[in-house]
Amino acid sequence: MCFFSQNGTKKSWDCMQTHDSVSVLIFNTTSHCFILVKQFRPAVYMTEWERSKPKPLQPAEEESAEAAPAEPKVPEDDKAGEASEGTSSHQPPASAGVTYELCAGLVDKPNLSLEEIARQEVLEECGYDVSVTKLRKITSYRSGVGVTGSKQTMFYAEVSEENRVGEGGGKPQEGELIEVVKVPLHEAMTFAFDESIPKTMGVIFSFIWFHSNMSPKYKISTNV
């Protein structure tokens, strides 16, 4: 991650270590569900918190009122209790910081291949033990070109109930607050384009990729 900074007459790039990343569209062939992770994201929460602040009535105010969305629909109970303690009138509930995402992780282990890192994330976050040979690369692209410019590689993995060896949930000791979520195949495209459900573009793209590439195999109607 790089920032252009000016200190007196000195201009320079300040760079933090940026890691590439992997993400995995997981399809459970037993239950015909996609496996996503639902995660509390501090950056999303803080953005919503900033957005919810009372707007001063000044012409110079930069925040666009029209850009402010309705509060995201997150049907389940608040999973981040601490963050909602002491809520004042303009602080959104912790659920406002939750997003639905593909299982994903940083490429920060020098001795592992992208596939091996993806396999580890599937195991840690979602509880499925899947062979690296079962991972199919969908494609790669640049993420966050304005900020990080790192490369993300997306995989597709089919799993079955037999591959399920744990609960997933990530690594709480590393600050991860992850819940495994199933999205039934027949609801996938509705889920993808329901803007009241906060999600990443990776979820939408991978669902539509599946629809284009895998639907014939599973003879599905994806209600689009």
Next chain:
Amino acid sequence: MCFFSQNGTKKSWDCMQTHDSVSVLIFNTTSHCFILVKQFRPAVYMTEWERSKPKPLQPAEEESAEAAPAEPKVPEDDKAGEASEGTSSHQPPASAGVTYELCAGLVDKPNLSLEEIARQEVLEECGYDVSVTKLRKITSYRSGVGVTGSKQTMFYAEVSEENRVGEGGGKPQEGELIEVVKVPLHEAMTFAFDESIPKTMGVIFSFIWFHSNMSPKYKISTNV
């Protein structure tokens, strides 16, 4: 954009202003081409620069050699001459910082709707004057959930040669270095999944969205 920082015993969130954004998939119905922008991205360049540094032979080295991609294929001449001056052996060419992206912009004008901001970006970056009523919302999603958590809304706009009123190119005075690029419809899916062409997920997603939603209208073969 928010960072969690610790200063002595004081822990706090440091937040910078984060803007939502809009992006637009533009399809020229006269030439049957998608209109993209090709842009030099400092963050991408710096990431490639970091990646290209000679690796110390230390077990603690964090960068994964397997994650290092081949140099991106950017067929045209280097458009960012200054950045490549004084290139040393490990500095990549400026073309390594170039990405293909949808026309896009920040939601930073409080009195304009998302559609009006999208319209302005199409005009400034790509030179097409398109009515806001011609903009069709594809969907919205969270971008950069680990860093910014802002919301991006994607639109689809059909334009014709009659709508072309300028060259586009963005605002050089604001540091934008943008080239308008046409991708013929029949090459779009090959372009989307050619990993040697550096691009954002928005390009890939919107092309596959078009393939799923608009292909019947244009009776196209998109070679997938």
